[in-house]
Amino acid sequence: MAKNIAEQIVEMLENANVKRIYAVTGDSLNHLNIAVKKSSIKWIHVRHEEVGAYAAAAEAELDGLAVCAGSCGPGHVHLINGVYEAHRSHVPMLVIASTIPSDEMGMDYFQETNTIKLFDDCSYYNQMITRPEQVQRTVQTAIQHAISKKGVAVIGLPGDVSELDAEEGSTSTQIFKTNPVIRPSDTELKSLSTLINNSKKVTVYCGIGAAEARDEVIALSNLLKAPVGYSFRGKMAIQPNNPNEVGLTGLLGFPSAYHAMHEADLVILLGTDFPYQKFMPVKNKIVQIDESPERLGRRAKLELGLAGDVKETIKALLPLLQEKTDVHFLNEQLAFYDKVKENQLEYVKDFGKENAIQPEYVAHTLDKLAKHDAIFTVDTGMCCVWGARFITGTGERKMLGSFNHGSMANAMPMAIGAALAHPEKQVIAMCGDGGLSMLLGDMATIFQYKLPVKLIVFNNRTLGMVKLEMEVGGMPDNETDMINPDFAMVAHAMGYPGKNVHLPEDVESAIKECLDHNGPYLLNIFTNPNALALPPKIEFDQIMGMTKSMAQLMLGGKMDEVFETVKSNYKHIKGLL
Secondary structure (H helix, E strand, C coil), X not given: CXXXXXXXXXXXXXXXXXXEEEECCCHHHHHHHHHHHCCCCEEEECCCHXXXXXXXXXXXXXXXXXXXXXXXXXXXXXXXXXXHHHHHCCCCEEEEEEECCHHHCCCCCCCXXXXXXXXXXXXXXXXXXXXXHHHHHHHHHHHHHHHHHCCEEEEEEEHHHHCCECCCCCCCCCCCCCCCCCCCCHHHHHHHHHHHHCCCCEEEEECHHHHHHHHHHHHHHHHHCCCEEECHHHHHHHCCCCCCEEEECCCCCCHHHHHHHHHCCEEEEECCCCCCHHHCCCCCEEEEEECCHHHCCCCCCCCEEEECCHHHHHHHHHHHCCCCCCCHHHHHHHHXXXXXXXXXXXXXXXXXXXXXXXXXXXXXXXXXXXCCCCEEEECCCHHHHHHHHHCCCCCCCEEEECCCCCCXXXXXXXXXXXXXXXXXXXXXXXXXHHHHHHCHHHHHXXXXXXXXXXXXXXXXXXXXXXXXXXXXXXXXXXXXECCCCCHHHXXXXXXCCEEEECCHHHHHHHHHHHHHCCCCEEEEEEECCCCCCCCCCCXXXXXXXXXXXXXXXXXXXXXHHHHHHHHHHHHHHHHHC
């Protein structure tokens, strides 16, 4: 019996080593669903397509390629946020967007959406299959785009087309996972080495593009006596066993990395597309090395911009460099970093109080008790801050989040993808109460597939980052409060244990119980709603904005909130000014 197009597509996905498709099935997807049922691929039935796209994005970042699907109309629109996340994080993901019958297109049919227009801004490849002879070429080309360009490829598939008889094509169906060696030319490397050799104080700053080059980065920093800073996405790879690391900079970072970059004569940016221009130095020389030359120079004024793989570039560069002997600049930055870390621990020592547990203490305790190779997912907002500052890279741990797209509600869905892709790993989702509330229904997916995900809810009963943004802008926070359900009871209703933690003295034992439990577990920790996450450099207008907002709160009769905010953060403010 001849196979249909849906079966042909699934067969090609099997050959590309796809293990799962995250989707909510629907009429236009049904033939694909049945084809998957007959195959080695597993259909993961999420409650919301956005969750499926986030889960696929996590799997893609960990393993190299993942697939999600959405049925016509609302299914496509539900996917879009997670699709943007994957594309902006540069992870290979295939989206199958099944759609209305082909003879109804353009007739304002029920649930009609234009997949080309809808996904055009968040994909490298975006095409519709309308004939059997297109299938093999389109699927092969889509996957090739996803893995080669590191982003999203979308295939539109009308429901009626998916049930047509398949036809064999004349072009390749094989997927080519190439691994070329890319580095600057010898002339460019000579120019770079001359610049480095003539600079007394050098700082290295690494992003996710340097993740495979930790040993080379350390060798470079040792040779140049250079401190090493890193972005949030670069942290897990660059921090471990790195004697010269000085932490992160940016909105979530430390003053030490900011200081090291601004005090250097030369800053070398390695594999980073760090978006926050205000944190970049402007008075020193900057070199940027990235495998994608279109990114060069769009974040800072460059002395030199070079295209190349970070690992291969450093390997070719090292023989051209003169070892520096003056360690004063490096030692000065490392000493400052030690002071910053000491200041951070002040929050760990101050546990907080009932229903106002310091989130820094929670994150530090979680870091201490989690496994050496745990996978962490973090919600956008305050959870990103606590993850950035208190979860330690070991060389084996991973941390996933919406670091480029910056969407709420990603931690729990990403944990689903991580747990399915790596059932042997401890998977910990650091959830905000706002983020978890947004996609609460897929807590049921965790139970349905018996995923041993640990949900740690930093329940501060507010949209914490938004509250901070309003206050530094000189506005009293408005409509940022959250009236939450009892998340522990919600977990019980979903089928697995949940526990509320109100007292700081119960935190460590509760986290240990959660992590030791054989199966999913939710820990709902009532954290301090007035804990702030101040950036490494405080601008004068931010100080004035905070002062203005505090004054407005006082005039509005909220003296208790003002007092608690100051009391909760005086150590942090003292350490930065």
